[in-house]
Amino acid sequence: MLCKIRVVLILLCFPWSVLADLDGERTALVKIIHELDGLEPLIVTAQAQADQDGRVQFQYDWLLLDIERIKLGIQEHLTAPRQARSFPPLKGDYRR
Numbered sequence: 001m002l003c004k005i006r007v008v009l010i011l012l013c014f015p016w017s018v019l020a021d022l023d024g025e026r027t028a029l030v031k032i033i034h035e036l037d038g039l040e041p042l043i044v045t046a047q048a049q050a051d052q053d054g055r056v057q058f059q060y061d062w063l064l065l066d067i068e069r070i071k072l073g074i075q076e077h078l079t080a081p082r083q084a085r086s087f088p089p090l091k092g093d094y095r096r
Contacts, residue, residue: 029074036071040064062091 047060073087 033071036067057096059094063094066090
Protein backbone atom coordinates (compact mmCIF):
# COMPACT_ATOMS: atom_id res chain seq x y z
CA MET A 1 0.00 0.00 0.00
CA LEU A 2 2.80 2.42 0.89
CA CYS A 3 4.48 1.64 -2.42
CA LYS A 4 1.30 2.56 -4.34
CA ILE A 5 1.06 5.87 -2.51
CA ARG A 6 4.66 6.68 -3.40
CA VAL A 7 4.05 5.86 -7.05
CA VAL A 8 0.95 8.08 -7.13
CA LEU A 9 2.85 10.94 -5.48
CA ILE A 10 5.68 10.62 -7.99
CA LEU A 11 3.26 10.59 -10.90
CA LEU A 12 1.47 13.66 -9.54
CA CYS A 13 4.75 15.54 -9.28
CA PHE A 14 6.00 14.65 -12.75
CA PRO A 15 3.79 16.90 -14.93
CA TRP A 16 4.60 19.96 -12.86
CA SER A 17 8.32 19.53 -13.33
CA VAL A 18 7.82 19.18 -17.08
CA LEU A 19 5.81 22.41 -17.17
CA ALA A 20 8.49 24.18 -15.14
CA ASP A 21 11.12 23.08 -17.67
CA LEU A 22 8.97 24.32 -20.56
CA ASP A 23 8.50 27.69 -18.87
CA GLY A 24 12.25 27.90 -18.26
CA GLU A 25 12.99 27.14 -21.90
CA ARG A 26 10.41 29.68 -23.05
CA THR A 27 11.88 32.35 -20.77
CA ALA A 28 15.39 31.63 -22.04
CA LEU A 29 14.30 31.80 -25.68
CA VAL A 30 12.53 35.12 -25.12
CA LYS A 31 15.74 36.45 -23.54
CA ILE A 32 17.71 35.30 -26.58
CA ILE A 33 15.33 37.21 -28.88
CA HIS A 34 15.76 40.28 -26.68
CA GLU A 35 19.54 40.00 -26.88
CA LEU A 36 19.44 39.56 -30.66
CA ASP A 37 17.27 42.70 -30.90
CA GLY A 38 19.99 44.55 -29.01
CA LEU A 39 22.59 43.61 -31.64
CA GLU A 40 20.94 45.55 -34.46
CA PRO A 41 21.99 49.05 -33.26
CA LEU A 42 25.55 47.79 -32.74
CA ILE A 43 25.65 46.35 -36.25
CA VAL A 44 24.25 49.56 -37.77
CA THR A 45 26.90 51.58 -35.90
CA ALA A 46 29.68 49.27 -37.09
CA GLN A 47 28.37 49.49 -40.65
CA ALA A 48 28.38 53.30 -40.50
CA GLN A 49 32.00 53.27 -39.31
CA ALA A 50 33.20 50.70 -41.85
CA ASP A 51 35.87 51.59 -44.40
CA GLN A 52 33.87 51.80 -47.63
CA ASP A 53 37.05 51.79 -49.76
CA GLY A 54 38.54 48.66 -48.19
CA ARG A 55 39.41 45.72 -50.41
CA VAL A 56 37.47 43.29 -48.22
CA GLN A 57 33.99 44.37 -47.12
CA PHE A 58 32.04 42.90 -44.25
CA GLN A 59 28.49 42.01 -45.32
CA TYR A 60 26.42 43.68 -42.61
CA ASP A 61 23.19 43.15 -44.53
CA TRP A 62 23.81 39.39 -44.60
CA LEU A 63 24.52 39.41 -40.88
CA LEU A 64 21.26 41.26 -40.18
CA LEU A 65 19.33 38.80 -42.38
CA ASP A 66 20.83 35.81 -40.56
CA ILE A 67 19.94 37.32 -37.18
CA GLU A 68 16.37 37.86 -38.40
CA ARG A 69 16.22 34.22 -39.54
CA ILE A 70 17.39 33.04 -36.14
CA LYS A 71 14.81 35.21 -34.38
CA LEU A 72 12.09 33.96 -36.74
CA GLY A 73 13.02 30.35 -35.97
CA ILE A 74 12.83 30.99 -32.23
CA GLN A 75 9.53 32.85 -32.55
CA GLU A 76 8.02 30.07 -34.64
CA HIS A 77 9.14 27.52 -32.05
CA LEU A 78 7.51 29.55 -29.31
CA THR A 79 4.21 29.77 -31.19
CA ALA A 80 4.10 26.20 -32.59
CA PRO A 81 6.74 24.03 -30.88
CA ARG A 82 5.37 20.67 -32.03
CA GLN A 83 5.53 21.24 -35.77
CA ALA A 84 8.55 20.33 -37.86
CA ARG A 85 10.00 23.24 -39.81
CA SER A 86 12.73 23.81 -42.34
CA PHE A 87 14.70 27.02 -42.71
CA PRO A 88 17.06 28.30 -45.38
CA PRO A 89 20.72 27.97 -44.40
CA LEU A 90 22.53 30.91 -42.83
CA LYS A 91 25.13 32.74 -44.89
CA GLY A 92 27.79 32.42 -42.21
CA ASP A 93 30.58 33.96 -44.32
CA TYR A 94 30.29 37.72 -44.01
CA ARG A 95 33.40 38.78 -45.91
CA ARG A 96 33.42 39.54 -49.58
